[in-house]
Amino acid sequence: MTIVTDFKRNEAMPLDLGWLNHIHVNKAAADRRAASLANRRTVKKEYQAAWLVKAIGLIDLTTLSGDDTPGRVERLCMKAMRPLRSDLVEALGIANVSTGAVCVYHEMITPAVKVLQGRLPIAAVSTGFPAGLTSMETKVREIELSVAAGASEIDIVITRQHVLTGNWQALYDEMVAYRQACGDAHVKAILATGELTTLENVAKASWVCMMAGADFIKTSTGKEGVNATIPVSLVMVRAIREYYERTGFMIGYKPAGGVGTAKAALQYMTVMKEELGNEWLEPHLFRIGASSLLTDIERQLEHYVTGNYSAAHRHAQP
Numbered sequence: 001m002t003i004v005t006d007f008k009r010n011e012a013m014p015l016d017l018g019w020l021n022h023i024h025v026n027k028a029a030a031d032r033r034a035a036s037l038a039n040r041r042t043v044k045k046e047y048q049a050a051w052l053v054k055a056i057g058l059i060d061l062t063t064l065s066g067d068d069t070p071g072r073v074e075r076l077c078m079k080a081m082r083p084l085r086s087d088l089v090e091a092l093g094i095a096n097v098s099t100g101a102v103c104v105y106h107e108m109i110t111p112a113v114k115v116l117q118g119r120l121p122i123a124a125v126s127t128g129f130p131a132g133l134t135s136m137e138t139k140v141r142e143i144e145l146s147v148a149a150g151a152s153e154i155d156i157v158i159t160r161q162h163v164l165t166g167n168w169q170a171l172y173d174e175m176v177a178y179r180q181a182c183g184d185a186h187v188k189a190i191l192a193t194g195e196l197t198t199l200e201n202v203a204k205a206s207w208v209c210m211m212a213g214a215d216f217i218k219t220s221t222g223k224e225g226v227n228a229t230i231p232v233s234l235v236m237v238r239a240i241r242e243y244y245e246r247t248g249f250m251i252g253y254k255p256a257g258g259v260g261t262a263k264a265a266l267q268y269m270t271v272m273k274e275e276l277g278n279e280w281l282e283p284h285l286f287r288i289g290a291s292s293l294l295t296d297i298e299r300q301l302e303h304y305v306t307g308n309y310s311a312a313h314r315h316a317q318p
């Protein structure tokens with residue numbers, strides 16, 4: 001049995017991998033709670049615009065396509081720094097906002113650095129994203145190159161087979177190696193939950209990655225058949241909560257993939273608020289990985305300022 005050392009914080013945890021045997025997930029209860037969230041209004045009407053503005057600051061504005069170009073990434077970075085039109089900013093009476101970060105492939109870090117010049121963090125997906133089936137040596141080198149190129153956040157993908165075969169020690173070891181390669185950069189562990197078969201596997205993988213020093217745990221690459229869902233999020237944020245209660249360390253959460261509407265963003269924010277508290281509703285502990293969410297939020301805010309509230313209501317309210 002391995003005594004787990006939290007690598008990032010250089011501390012031995014009062015946990016070992018044997019702890020995983022105690023993890024059981026009640027799928028029916030998670031599904032019920034998810035259904036109740038989907039069927040009720042999560043945010044009062046008068047607070048909606050403020051919540052949507054807050055949501056913008058939580059987005060990892062993402063482009064992860066085979067046809068990405070430096071030009072597209074430069075435009076994405078401009079949008080990340082000024083996500084709302086100035087007339088909307090003025091009408092809402094807010095200071096300008098920005099997204100939490102941008103998220104790109106390694107090859108697109110340089111154009112992002114050129115535009116952002118340190119004003120926003122750059123997250124780079126890594127370790128053979130999205131399948132994670134390159135050699136360990138290649139994965140570690142990829143992280144090092146992305147950090148050297150200017151990424152301050154690294155979104156690694158775990159090796160799914162370690163979870164599917166129950167090889168938790170191998171998952172722990174790989175996560176420690178990624179953590180080490182990241183140095184001071186934040187590391188988000190993408191579990192690819194849609195490929196892990198059971199919620200119990202999702203919970204165990206969450207624990208192992210947290211124990212091995214992940215700063216964030218993230219649901220999906222956006223490329224799996226099933227990406228972020230509310231039941232999976234409940235399992236992951238409850239693992240974060242219990243990890244905090246047992247160790248005192250606050251780990252962040254990032255749902256990603258298919259989160260494209262203001263309504264969905266409000267649901268995920270509600271999960272964070274209700275399961276973890278307001279403290280976890282800040283960009284250093286919560287991000288939403290999304291390529292198209294900002295467009296819908298902008299649309300809803302426009303409805304809000306033009307008084308076309310019923311449209312905003314239909315789209316933005318659960």
Ligand SMILES: O=C[C@H](O)COP(=O)(O)O
Nearest residue numbers: 221222257258289290291
């Ligand atoms: O990490 C972020 C996801 O890849 C974005 O997925 P999406 O394009 O479905 O929003």
